[in-house]
Amino acid sequence: MTAGRPERAVSQEDGHRSYYGRPVLKQPVWTWEIPWYFFAGGTAGASAPLALAASLAGNRRLERTARLAALAGAAASPALLISDLGRPERFYNMLRVFKPTSPMNLGTWILSGFGTATGLAAASDLLGVFPRLGRAAGAAAALLGPPLATYTAVLVSDTSVPVWHEARRELPLLFAASSAASAGAVGTIFNPPEAARPARRLLVGGAALELAISEAMKRRLGDLAEPYEKEEAGRYEQLSMGLTAAGAALAALGGRSRLAAALGGALVLGGAAAKRWAVFKAGFQSARDPKYTVDHQRERLQRRPPEERRTETFARGGRGR
Amino acid sequence: MGFFTDTTVCIGCKACEVACKEWNDVPDTIGLLTGESYDNTSALGADNWRHVAFVEQRKPVKVQEAGLEGLEPSAEGEDGFRWLMSSDVCKHCTEAPCLDVCPTGAIFRTEFGTVVVQEDVCNGCGYCIPACPFGVLDRRQGDGRVWKCTLCYDRLKGHMEPACAQACPTDSIQFGPLDELREKANGRLEMVHEAGVTDARLYGADEEGYGMGAFFLLLDDPEVYGLPPDPEVVTRKTKSLWGAAAAAAGALALGVAAAFAGGSR
Ligand code: SF4
Ligand code: SF4
Ligand code: SF4
Numbered sequence: 182m183t184a185g186r187p188e189r190a191v192s193q194e195d196g197h198r199s200y201y202g203r204p205v206l207k208q209p210v211w212t213w214e215i216p217w218y219f220f221a222g223g224t225a226g227a228s229a230p231l232a233l234a235a236s237l238a239g240n241r242r243l244e245r246t247a248r249l250a251a252l253a254g255a256a257a258s259p260a261l262l263i264s265d266l267g268r269p270e271r272f273y274n275m276l277r278v279f280k281p282t283s284p285m286n287l288g289t290w291i292l293s294g295f296g297t298a299t300g301l302a303a304a305s306d307l308l309g310v311f312p313r314l315g316r317a318a319g320a321a322a323a324l325l326g327p328p329l330a331t332y333t334a335v336l337v338s339d340t341s342v343p344v345w346h347e348a349r350r351e352l353p354l355l356f357a358a359s360s361a362a363s364a365g366a367v368g369t370i371f372n373p374p375e376a377a378r379p380a381r382r383l384l385v386g387g388a389a390l391e392l393a394i395s396e397a398m399k400r401r402l403g404d405l406a407e408p409y410e411k412e413e414a415g416r417y418e419q420l421s422m423g424l425t426a427a428g429a430a431l432a433a434l435g436g437r438s439r440l441a442a443a444l445g446g447a448l449v450l451g452g453a454a455a456k457r458w459a460v461f462k463a464g465f466q467s468a469r470d471p472k473y474t475v476d477h478q479r480e481r482l483q484r485r486p487p488e489e490r491r492t493e494t495f496a497r498g499g500r501g502r
Numbered sequence: 503m504g505f506f507t508d509t510t511v512c513i514g515c516k517a518c519e520v521a522c523k524e525w526n527d528v529p530d531t532i533g534l535l536t537g538e539s540y541d542n543t544s545a546l547g548a549d550n551w552r553h554v555a556f557v558e559q560r561k562p563v564k565v566q567e568a569g570l571e572g573l574e575p576s577a578e579g580e581d582g583f584r585w586l587m588s589s590d591v592c593k594h595c596t597e598a599p600c601l602d603v604c605p606t607g608a609i610f611r612t613e614f615g616t617v618v619v620q621e622d623v624c625n626g627c628g629y630c631i632p633a634c635p636f637g638v639l640d641r642r643q644g645d646g647r648v649w650k651c652t653l654c655y656d657r658l659k660g661h662m663e664p665a666c667a668q669a670c671p672t673d674s675i676q677f678g679p680l681d682e683l684r685e686k687a688n689g690r691l692e693m694v695h696e697a698g699v700t701d702a703r704l705y706g707a708d709e710e711g712y713g714m715g716a717f718f719l720l721l722d723d724p725e726v727y728g729l730p731p732d733p734e735v736v737t738r739k740t741k742s743l744w745g746a747a748a749a750a751a752g753a754l755a756l757g758v759a760a761a762f763a764g765g766s767r
């Protein structure tokens with residue numbers, strides 16, 4: 182009850198008004214599993230198409246590491262998700278319905294399909310059995326991987342949390358870029374420089390896009406970008422930007438040295454994980470402080486032409502009055 | 503069916519809070535002194551399905567009594583004080599984001615048009631919590647599931663009015679068919695305006711879009727009571743969100759393909 186209590190506004194008249202400084206929204210109850218799930222699912226989701234492309238290009242080594250990365254992520258993801266539930270034993274209730282209005286429901290289906298396909302593809306690859314089934318499963322995983330990497334952006338932006346909902350245009354691409362960088366990083370770390378070339382390009386391209394989209398997102402959020410600059414989210418955001426930039430530079434310039442490339446890959450992975458934490462924590466911070474809800478909504482009302490100010494209409498007692 | 507809460511006659515007795523807890527067997531969590539006027543419930547949540555807000559304001563009004571007279575603005579220069587009280591509750595939104603995002607189907611719309619969580623289906627994923635623009639839902643400690651006002655689903659089925667409305671001694675909480683309530687509310691708003699209280703406004707009474715199964719007659723801006731000034735039905739954008747995600751997924755696939763252009767080794 183007392184933990185996490187917001188700072189109290191001294192009076193109703195000072196600055197932004199709210200009820201004793203209390204949040205208008207509830208903070209999410211999601212715990213540490215969720216940002217790690219975004220990271221694991223993203224890395225796995227981008228690794229699956231990387232595996233397919235590597236196999237088509239005849240790059241067996243890269244194909245195998247990418248497949249294993251997809252498998253590891255696909256195995257960790259449901260465990261993380263289930264562990265976060267308040268009633269974990271009721272996980273199956275999500276699979277008893279198909280509910281497209283719920284990003285979490287649809288995402289669970291995407292993850293289930295991806296996990297099955299990835300498991301089959303990896304098993305066939307490692308055991309050397311049923312090669313045709315394995316190829317088909319690999320293609321299915323490559324198809325489901327990118328949606329797995331980006332649906333989590335829909336998951337968070339389909340809420341009333343200001344920094345999530347208002348960033349709905351940038352978040353999917355940010356998650357896609359971050360996932361690409363992670364998948365590239367895994368391929369770079371576990372392969373000799375010659376086999377890792379496409380992975381290294383993916384790492385550098387993904388990281389560059391991640392940095393650019395982050396900046397664009399914060400610019401467009403305007404005042405709402407503030408949570409990205411302070412408290413925990415601010416620290417994660419800085420960490421992410423630093424690690425991603427340094428890792429990408431190292432991999433791009435020192436790519437022919439295996440050590441430099443692997444180090445760059447590790448930094449980029451860290452940057453991608455920190456990015457998920459920054460987005461996650463910024464959401465909590467923006468929900469916790471009523472300023473972001475109230476000021477933002479007030480501004481939105483002001484921008485609207487007077488005849489479309491819906492609160493004004495309902496302030497006068499419904500339409501036409 | 504729904505609620506019209508007329509805050510101009512609320513006396514802050516908290517009979518609604520107590521009646522709700524009694525009838526619905528909601529755990530007792532009240533007891534902390536917050537120092538925030540007479541409010542020791544603080545907010546809606548898993549264990550508070552009604553919450554009476556107490557707002558103390560320096561405002562030039564005459565001595566305040568329940569009813570209209572006391573609400574008249576005082577003469578110029580008089581230093582006044584006013585006390586606003588309002589009983590908040592789940593809005594039972596006509597377009598409820600909590601219902602739309604729930605991945606298990608635990609939240610459903612009843613035959614009375616209200617929004618109810620089925621406690622035996624909810625897996626405690628918590629998705630509905632940040633989806634609600636009013637901060638209504640929350641997860642109960644040690645229980646793992648989310649809880650909120652059911653609009654006394656069991657009582658409605660038995661042709662009884664909700665416990666909170668029945669317990670309210672001033673009829674600040676009125677229950678009934680929404681169109682009848684809106685009519686009453688508009689009449690009441692006119693009375694209050696004619697009495698010179700021009701700050702009064704209805705909140706959430708719109709039939710379209712924002713139309714809610716619980717609406718309010720307020721005497722100040724919604725945020726003063728802890729309500730959002732311009733709540734948005736966020737889930738109206740779900741389709742376009744999926745569009746953005748699909749485009750990003752396509753870009754990711756293209757990016758992977760591009761990484762192989764110019765040689766795989
Ligand atoms: S007020 Fe919140 S909890 Fe109640 S129906 Fe609307 S969205 Fe759901
Ligand atoms: S916490 Fe329960 S009611 Fe809320 S979205 Fe999850 S399953 Fe549905
Ligand atoms: S309608 Fe029933 S459940 Fe809802 S606040 Fe009133 S008493 Fe509680």
